[in-house]
Amino acid sequence: MQDPMRLQLMLAKPTDTALTYNVPYADLARPSQGPSNPYKTTQGNVLKRKNALTGNAQEAVISDATFTAQHRTFQSLGYTKDPSVHGAFVGDLAKAQALEGRDVIQMRPSKEESAAFRRKRQKKGDASIVDGDGAYKGPWARYQDDQMYEDEAALGEEELASDEEYIEEAIVPARDAVPTKLTSDYQDDIANTETTQFNGTAQYDYQGRTYMHVPQDLDIDLRTEAGVQKNYIPKKLIHTWKSHTKAINALRFFPDSGHLLLSASADTKVKLWDVYHDRELLRTYSGHTKSVTDATFSPTGTHFLTGSYDRYMKLWDTETGTCLSRFQTSTKAVPHVLRFYPATDTREFLAGTSDKKIVQFDTRTGEMTQEYDHHLQAVNTITFVDSDRRFITTSDDKSLRAWEYNIPVPIKFIAEPYMYSLTRSFPHPNHKSVLFQSGDNQIVVYASTDRFRQNRKKCFRGHNNAGYAIDVGVSPDGQFVMSGDSGGFVCFWDWKTCKMWHKIRAHEGAVVCAQWHPRESSKVVTAGLEGGIRFWD
Numbered sequence: 001m002q003d004p005m006r007l008q009l010m011l012a013k014p015t016d017t018a019l020t021y022n023v024p025y026a027d028l029a030r031p032s033q034g035p036s037n038p039y040k041t042t043q044g045n046v047l048k049r050k051n052a053l054t055g056n057a058q059e060a061v062i063s064d065a066t067f068t069a070q071h072r073t074f075q076s077l078g079y080t081k082d083p084s085v086h087g088a089f090v091g092d093l094a095k096a097q098a099l100e101g102r103d104v105i106q107m108r109p110s111k112e113e114s115a116a117f118r119r120k121r122q123k124k125g126d127a128s129i130v131d132g133d134g135a136y137k138g139p140w141a142r143y144q145d146d147q148m149y150e151d152e153a154a155l156g157e158e159e160l161a162s163d164e165e166y167i168e169e170a171i172v173p174a175r176d177a178v179p180t181k182l183t184s185d186y187q188d189d190i191a192n193t194e195t196t197q198f199n200g201t202a203q204y205d206y207q208g209r210t211y212m213h214v215p216q217d218l219d220i221d222l223r224t225e226a227g228v229q230k231n232y233i234p235k236k237l238i239h240t241w242k243s244h245t246k247a248i249n250a251l252r253f254f255p256d257s258g259h260l261l262l263s264a265s266a267d268t269k270v271k272l273w274d275v276y277h278d279r280e281l282l283r284t285y286s287g288h289t290k291s292v293t294d295a296t297f298s299p300t301g302t303h304f305l306t307g308s309y310d311r312y313m314k315l316w317d318t319e320t321g322t323c324l325s326r327f328q329t330s331t332k333a334v335p336h337v338l339r340f341y342p343a344t345d346t347r348e349f350l351a352g353t354s355d356k357k358i359v360q361f362d363t364r365t366g367e368m369t370q371e372y373d374h375h376l377q378a379v380n381t382i383t384f385v386d387s388d389r390r391f392i393t394t395s396d397d398k399s400l401r402a403w404e405y406n407i408p409v410p411i412k413f414i415a416e417p418y419m420y421s422l423t424r425s426f427p428h429p430n431h432k433s434v435l436f437q438s439g440d441n442q443i444v445v446y447a448s449t450d451r452f453r454q455n456r457k458k459c460f461r462g463h464n465n466a467g468y469a470i471d472v473g474v475s476p477d478g479q480f481v482m483s484g485d486s487g488g489f490v491c492f493w494d495w496k497t498c499k500m501w502h503k504i505r506a507h508e509g510a511v512v513c514a515q516w517h518p519r520e521s522s523k524v525v526t527a528g529l530e531g532g533i534r535f536w537d
Helices: 005-011 065-078 092-096 111-119 146-153 164-172
Strands: 079-082 088-091 195-198 237-242 248-253 260-265 269-275 283-288 292-297 303-308 313-317 322-326 335-340 349-351 358-363 367-370 379-387 390-393 402-405 410-414 422-427 433-438 442-447 452-459 472-474 479-482 491-494 500-505 513-517 524-528 532-536
Touching: 005 367, 065 079, 088 349, 092 313, 111 283, 164 390, 237 313, 248 513, 248 524, 260 292, 269 292, 269 390, 269 479, 292 335, 303 335, 349 390, 379 422, 379 433, 390 422, 433 472, 479 513, 479 524, 491 513
Parallel strands: none
Antiparallel strands: 079 088, 195 283, 237 532, 248 260, 260 269, 269 283, 292 303, 303 313, 313 322, 335 349, 349 358, 358 367, 379 390, 390 402, 402 410, 422 433, 433 442, 442 452, 472 479, 479 491, 491 500, 513 524, 524 532
């Protein structure tokens, strides 16, 4: 059937089994077109003529030994005999001609050559004789060339040494200069030297208050309860911060008020920004030697934690920039995610590491107080749920586990064959669900109540996140879902209908960080791989 109109009319749907178009007899009786199959016969049943999935394969009688010999010949020598043509070869024909077409069996030494080679070796001896003539040598029996070498060494009154030692003695050692104390002395560990720099215009205002004071001269009251006002989708860019030189890995607003913004970058620096007024860079925290993986504020915002690929976790004072404590796991694993216990008077935090564990530290003593070790690969997310009595963790092992706080045994384990790695998470403001960024380009939702089941009615698609750990967020009133995109977009969905609401071209590269302001109705901050931070309204 070559007519495209007839092809479309044949089947209304791909799943239909009945034709919707009567084929003319002329088309049904039309002879087959194209080259004829010389091996095809028109007699008998077609299915019986097939001895392979694709048709009829000609049978050839060949022994297993011959096939194995030719297969090994092709693997080791690069050529083998052509079974369809007598005396012909396939593969490296030049090498086949040089070796006269011999296979690996024919390349073996003859029995006479092997016997002559064995005669050069000493006899193994008797196992009952320990020393002297006829003593047992076993696999340590030497060859005649080695014995001659021993005799020459004995004549020279030299102690026998191994071949490696004789080769080393044949090389004249170079007369290197004596190393100085500067090159051989131990260097200081720069991971333990933290510095800070204030970059703002003035460290104190006219009343002697620092940037920790929540501003009250704004159009919005930053001390109200979050989520009480209706949120909207941002549409325009209002500011750009640029100070980092490499990709940004984490963005965190100051708890509750959101008047400060913390950014952690792959350039080993952590920076604090002013969200209102002059929107300037306030302070730079330096102390890590490698890329910073995550940063998180304490519930009050007076301190924050940072983790890095230098395997250190550091506790900083937000106001002064002082490094208060350093933490490291017993296995010196890389911390991937850090979370403070959400209670306001907490002194404990959790860290998900690259060695499959979630470790719990006490900032007062600096010691590890608990270890949750059930995951099979690196831990990606930690999310507190159920009035902070429990927390959910995800890992590269494509599983989800729920834990009681301070009890190192999971109360729920979810691992389905269709699941992908869940790389980022965010709790919904209704405290009943948690959103997870899945590696198959979608956002999935799990209940944060007792059952921890997946809500299959809630699934957000339309963005690309494969290969990146991209943030997912929710507006303070729970109306909109937000996510970055590997193509440089920021995508917004409606929470109730799961339909994509809006899409903004935010950066040139992948948008890996996206956070909704906790108090504003339509302000969003994004960051990408180029190191810039953009503020949208």
